Amino acid sequence: MKRIFDTQLIGPFAAMVIAALIVAMTTDRFLNPGNLSNLSLQVSIVALIAIGSTIVIFAAGIDLSSGSMVALLTMILAQMLKFADMPLMLALPLILVVGGLLGLFLGLITAYGRIPSFITTLAALIAFRGLALTFNNGSPIFSLDPALEPIFYGKLFGVPLPFFYLVFFYALAAFMMNYTKLGREIYAVGGNPAAAVLTGINVRKVQTTTFVIAGFMTALGAVLMSARLNSGSPNYGQTLELQAIAAAVVGGASLAGGRGNILATLMGAMTIVIVQNGLNLNAAPSSVQNIVLGLIILLAVGIDMWRAEISALMGRLLGRSPMKPSSKEKRDA
Amino acid sequence: MTTATPLWEFVDITKAYPGVLANDKVCIKLLPGSIHGLLGENGCGKSTMIKTLSGVQQPDSGQILYNGQQVTISDPQVARDLGIATVFQEFSIVPTLSVGENIFLGNMPRSRFGVIDWGRVQDEAARVLAEMDVDISPDAITGTLSVGEQQLVEIAKAIAIDARMIILDEPTAALGEDEIERLHQLLRKMRSRGTAILYVSHRLDEVERIVDEVTILRGGRVVRASGETEINVSEIVSAMVGEDIGEHYPKEQNATPDVVLEAQGLSTNSGVSDVSLMLHKGEVLGLGGVLGSGRTEIARALFGTDELSSGQIILSGKPVRFRSEIDAIRAGLALVPENRKYDGLFFNFRASGNITASSLGSLSRYGVLNLRAEEQATRELIEDLEISTQAEEKTVNFLSGGNQQKIVIARWLFSDSDILILDEPTQGIDIGAKIAVYKLINKLTRAGKSIILISSDHDELLAMSDRISIVQHGTIVRTVAASNLTHDDLVRASADVPQRNIEEVFA
Numbered sequence: 086m087k088r089i090f091d092t093q094l095i096g097p098f099a100a101m102v103i104a105a106l107i108v109a110m111t112t113d114r115f116l117n118p119g120n121l122s123n124l125s126l127q128v129s130i131v132a133l134i135a136i137g138s139t140i141v142i143f144a145a146g147i148d149l150s151s152g153s154m155v156a157l158l159t160m161i162l163a164q165m166l167k168f169a170d171m172p173l174m175l176a177l178p179l180i181l182v183v184g185g186l187l188g189l190f191l192g193l194i195t196a197y198g199r200i201p202s203f204i205t206t207l208a209a210l211i212a213f214r215g216l217a218l219t220f221n222n223g224s225p226i227f228s229l230d231p232a233l234e235p236i237f238y239g240k241l242f243g244v245p246l247p248f249f250y251l252v253f254f255y256a257l258a259a260f261m262m263n264y265t266k267l268g269r270e271i272y273a274v275g276g277n278p279a280a281a282v283l284t285g286i287n288v289r290k291v292q293t294t295t296f297v298i299a300g301f302m303t304a305l306g307a308v309l310m311s312a313r314l315n316s317g318s319p320n321y322g323q324t325l326e327l328q329a330i331a332a333a334v335v336g337g338a339s340l341a342g343g344r345g346n347i348l349a350t351l352m353g354a355m356t357i358v359i360v361q362n363g364l365n366l367n368a369a370p371s372s373v374q375n376i377v378l379g380l381i382i383l384l385a386v387g388i389d390m391w392r393a394e395i396s397a398l399m400g401r402l403l404g405r406s407p408m409k410p411s412s413k414e415k416r417d418a
Numbered sequence: 419m420t421t422a423t424p425l426w427e428f429v430d431i432t433k434a435y436p437g438v439l440a441n442d443k444v445c446i447k448l449l450p451g452s453i454h455g456l457l458g459e460n461g462c463g464k465s466t467m468i469k470t471l472s473g474v475q476q477p478d479s480g481q482i483l484y485n486g487q488q489v490t491i492s493d494p495q496v497a498r499d500l501g502i503a504t505v506f507q508e509f510s511i512v513p514t515l516s517v518g519e520n521i522f523l524g525n526m527p528r529s530r531f532g533v534i535d536w537g538r539v540q541d542e543a544a545r546v547l548a549e550m551d552v553d554i555s556p557d558a559i560t561g562t563l564s565v566g567e568q569q570l571v572e573i574a575k576a577i578a579i580d581a582r583m584i585i586l587d588e589p590t591a592a593l594g595e596d597e598i599e600r601l602h603q604l605l606r607k608m609r610s611r612g613t614a615i616l617y618v619s620h621r622l623d624e625v626e627r628i629v630d631e632v633t634i635l636r637g638g639r640v641v642r643a644s645g646e647t648e649i650n651v652s653e654i655v656s657a658m659v660g661e662d663i664g665e666h667y668p669k670e671q672n673a674t675p676d677v678v679l680e681a682q683g684l685s686t687n688s689g690v691s692d693v694s695l696m697l698h699k700g701e702v703l704g705l706g707g708v709l710g711s712g713r714t715e716i717a718r719a720l721f722g723t724d725e726l727s728s729g730q731i732i733l734s735g736k737p738v739r740f741r742s743e744i745d746a747i748r749a750g751l752a753l754v755p756e757n758r759k760y761d762g763l764f765f766n767f768r769a770s771g772n773i774t775a776s777s778l779g780s781l782s783r784y785g786v787l788n789l790r791a792e793e794q795a796t797r798e799l800i801e802d803l804e805i806s807t808q809a810e811e812k813t814v815n816f817l818s819g820g821n822q823q824k825i826v827i828a829r830w831l832f833s834d835s836d837i838l839i840l841d842e843p844t845q846g847i848d849i850g851a852k853i854a855v856y857k858l859i860n861k862l863t864r865a866g867k868s869i870i871l872i873s874s875d876h877d878e879l880l881a882m883s884d885r886i887s888i889v890q891h892g893t894i895v896r897t898v899a900a901s902n903l904t905h906d907d908l909v910r911a912s913a914d915v916p917q918r919n920i921e922e923v924f925a
Binding site: 264265266267269270272273275276277279280281282283284285286287343344 | 723743744747748753755760761762763764765766767771775776778779781782785786787789829
């Protein structure tokens, strides 16, 4: 197994730093403390959801449902707060439980119903959005609770609260993936499900658990989304699932499962947000932002896949013999 | 035979990979109408040589002569044009296509308008198959054929392009005894027509049977060249390993009278019917039989993978019921599957993750793993089983087949399982690693573990088992002390032909 800080982090970390350097060169507003704390706000929702998406990917699954689930959960939360007059302290834990249960439902269908997670969560992506529209005749619900906003905008020692959420949940996830039985089993199931069965790992239970985690993290994202805008809307969270998956991929997680580092996902999310922020600061239109995001994803995966060719090319350019290829696919002859 | 002009001559072929000289001035002469064995342990440079000969890669230096003329095999297409066909260990057939389509894949006969001439595909495929004396329909979907038949389709591809040189890399690794015989007949027929055949195999008994000449590689160099070596298994083994390895099968007798596992009348829907067997503490019970006779299915039935439709498993006197593999593993059973690549190993883990995968519960407290204990145990096992120390740092895909197999077995050593089912544990690994696996079997039985050994290598099965159960059509037809059986008995018994009278043992 790997340590928490290992070589897998070097690439994503370098990508993040390079992105930051480039953006910092284009505009001096980037390193402004206000902008930096704004960055941690911007990245927080997608980065928290990406924890769940990445863990599902580690187990060789995929979760396409999170964006729609955010919309559904903000509507349920809004309903509870605005129309059921539920106290915030009850509604918040309840919404996290609902998120976990939705994840459980998707996990059970996938693992025990033997339907590929791509299909299960694609169906959920469509159905959850529809379900969100059944609340309040499909209209957004505003001004939920004045106590909701500080959850997103509050500060501790001058640092935005979402920063602490990120630190806490990524530390927890990194601990789980690297130091616990469950984490190891997730990597094992993703690495080789057939072998996992024969070693006595309860593969279906592990797969289901990853979806419960993803549902819970999506609910956290939904709470932050509601707090940010003090509202619930069936339109929230569009393409959020893709951004979360993009963060995992830019962080180097293998979509085939079994490989990747959860902290790299945070760096992947940061890279994406830094680039978006840089484009915003330079007043680039959103069309350009989407094109750039697409290119980043291709580049991140490409660098990983073409590692052997790149090192050979570098070797030729530098006049040295090529380094030994270390591509994931390489097997000994 | 040595006086004939070589069809192909490979002179001083050298190929280096970063950090390793894979082929160091290797010379091979291939004569028309001759079967040439290329032997050596894993990592000796055989695969590199095959890749060079088939145009997959270029040598760093050296000459290739075809009928005395220098040629360059710049890519696989050139190799094909020069009449070289390679049957790789991993098949290159498309299982969803028909046999005819596979035979002409990449080389489809076209009609005048550029569309595929299906009539000719059909006729030509039928002609090639008839020529081979093989009863396979060109219309059959290749994936529905047995592994042996798929292998024959691979060879049909070679015949269809009129190959004058065929390279076969471990052609019998997945074949049963009668399929091997069929393949050998075909090769003899091709030999008599003047084809040069380069035969790479780990199965030395076969080499003895079919090969005319051998070249043995060790560490990238030729240690015995064509003509120098008598085709004699023990000499070949010492040449390959580089030392006199002494006893090829170091069998220890560790069986005791205590029964640890008893199966009574097991049947499953997957083809096991009325199987009864008894396994003693410290015993190796061999399951012999042809490929597809149901040995693997019996293993699956014992291990809780396939549900029992009837019958009872009794473990140390207590009836048990396994609803899944998890129950079986908890009860102390372990299965080392036939295909370690697909069912055994986690290629994303280093040795440690692979070794502890079945014991995570005992390695953790409140769900938190004791990583230090894991590393410690891994290091001890790596040392104890003489696994490459690279396994500590690198994921297992970088290891040789022998090291990989040791790691899969080490998993069950670590979990302290009492009963191990080893399904083809030495398939595709070199002779040195095979002996290491045999020693491991001794070590296990010495410690009071019991083993069910499934093997298609008859010599191995005879030498390493205490008793052998012959499996036919999903059931055990007889159980005999291994010492009462000869190789020939086993072949005949497995192949369901009349027996000479063998005294059966009922233990």
